[in-house]
Amino acid sequence: MTDFSAPGWNDIPARHWQGGPLDCSTCEHRDLLPQQACEPGRACLQDAYARRIDRFFARHPALAARHLQHGYFEVRAIAARHADVFLLPALIDDPDETVRLQLALRLPQRQLQRLRGDPHREVRIRVAQRLAPEQLATMMHDADYQVRATVARRLPVALLPLLARDADAQVRQEVARRLDMPGLWPLAADPEPEVRRVVAQRLPAPLLGRFSRDTDLLVRWEAAGRADETVLGLYLDDPDSEVRARAAHRRGLLRRPGLASVPAPEELPHG
Template sequence: MNTAATWNDIPAGHWQGGPLDCASCEHRDLLAQQACEPGRVCMQDAYARRVDRFFACHPGLAVQHLQHGYFEVRAIAARHADVFHLPGLINDPDETVRLQLALRLPQRQLLRLREDPHREVRIRVAQRLAPEQLAPMLRDADYQVRAMVARRLPAALLPLLARDPDAQVRQEAARRLEMPALWELVNDRDPDVRRTVAQRLPGPLLGSFARDADLLVRWEASGRASEDIVGLFLDDPDGEVRERAAQRRLELGRRTEEACNG
């Protein structure tokens, strides 16, 4: 049941300040038809949720409000309008509006937002843009944009991010890099990056982590080490690493026995 307690939690108010004025609203005919409702479904309201309810009920009216003076109205209208009318908002002064474009524009138009001044817009662009179009964003000034690029960049270009100045970007690269490019991160200065490498490096190469300064890196490596190097972890100064190495050796021994008996 719609009661004031459930939906009118914030007092209704005009986006320019003051009370709502239904008599001067260009959509006042909808009130008579009970197709809008002050305090709940209203495009004049300062509260974005009420504006969103309005355009959800009347998506056909969204296009005519794409140039509205209130950024929330423009942003919400952009969510409901057909995409053919959205390119005209690419230079909108508010990032909330441009963010909606980044979520909806087709690929050709989305290219125009690769260098948007706001990081959140560029992150969304990196999420949606075709992977082969991401190369220009490799050197984006924001590390979170580059991290998103690292998740989706074509594999051939991924080594370019292995030396990124930010550890989060290098870690994302490490999750996808294959040998021999992955080997370049074995001695990375960040333990989280090395831990990711230890989770993916071929077993016979994990001996490089036997004396790693980070406990969790050694723990990851000891659980994946090949038979010829697992012994390197059996004398680790940490008991958990030694225990994991011992379990790994037993596991490898059982596999060998099963193979011989099979």
Template sequence: MTGVVHPVPAWVPNEPPVVDWQGHALDCEGCENLALRDTGKCQPGHACVFDRYAKRIDRFFRWNPERANDYLEHPYFEVRAVASRSADVFRLVGLMHDPDETVRLHVALRLPQRLLAELRHDPDREVRIRVAQRLEVNHLIEMADDPDYFVRKLVAERLPIALLPKLARDPDREVRLVVARRLEVPALLALLNDPEVDIRRTLVARLPVGLLAEMARDPAWEVRWELAQRADDALLRRLLLDEEPEVREAARVRLATLETETRHG
């Protein structure tokens, strides 16, 4: 963007005051970036690395990405965080254990895989979420025991099928639901007696028809109703005797449909 003069914007109502990160008035005359004002690439109240407002810091680095490396050790976390977006990747190593989670979050978005794995146990869940989204699948298994359910859910969505049974007994319903939607038989049978109705309904929708008979004894009528949507002739006749009217009706309708299809070849 060398040589481009950015127009000075009109005052924007409700924007934060123009002060530095400690709340002091900005001193442009003594600023190390004073020369940038001549090209419009640094503007008080709009684009300034020393401003407290993150959007003005961000604008400064978007206009001057080559300056990012120089501010990775700035005392204000917003400056370090925004600078990390444009800094050389090899310079991000020093920010992997930054005391502020916002900085580590931005770093997790750019680190190469061999370094990203080191953040699998970061104390902040948002950082670990980003790691779980980006980490190569062969390194994900170690995050299957993460204390945060959402991290484990992301792991369940990305793990190779062969490693997924590890999460079939996860304490969280959302994680097991992802497992139920991805696992294949016979591993899928591990969820047959899951305490959550939605998970057992998912099993009914995915199990081979020949393995559905056991689900006819499920205590939840919703599961048995789901079963009536897929059951074969023999199982449907059992469901015609179900104690729940909705299940009996669903079985009757499907049985009539199957008989009609059979008559018409």
């Protein structure tokens, strides 16, 4: 038996995926060794190291289909990356999420829908990133906030108001970044300042007086940089000097012909 335990190719020591040293004499692809079509410690199907398995399949993608039911999850996952996409639905119920993640990246839309209720959040996030927007409504109430936030980035705008009262502020921020009036207006009263700040960046200028008494400095600062003459005076009297300075800069722009649409500098206030 050849000893492949020493480090090679600046990689970690080669070890069999079931533990112990590699033994090429027991490998079903040992006929590739004399041709240097596989290299223990560099490109090897038996290795526990995923990078070496990937190198093997990169050299021999036609062999991937033969290993979709392999006992080692890394082999199945990497084989799924290289195998014909029409073979992948058989792995939808694979016990390992690493394998199902690969499916979420490659399956066509009809099969991808079968992963919407996957038990692992990372799989569902990938599904939400790829699923056709018109199919995303079924994922709006996912238990994981990152899944819902991903849905909010891609959901048809007509359905976004359904997420405007989501329990998580990050989801509501994503909604606020995409909703237009009148659907955006209710989020001006959101309990979280991070959401109100996004609204202050997008609300029509004449409506920005809504934030003149906001308890959050950054919300008022954002509004002061976009307000029009009808409400700007509310910010010129703000108790915070940086909000007043931003409002004064905005007033200067509004009174210079052709510059009213130029945004105020984006340097955030201190404190």
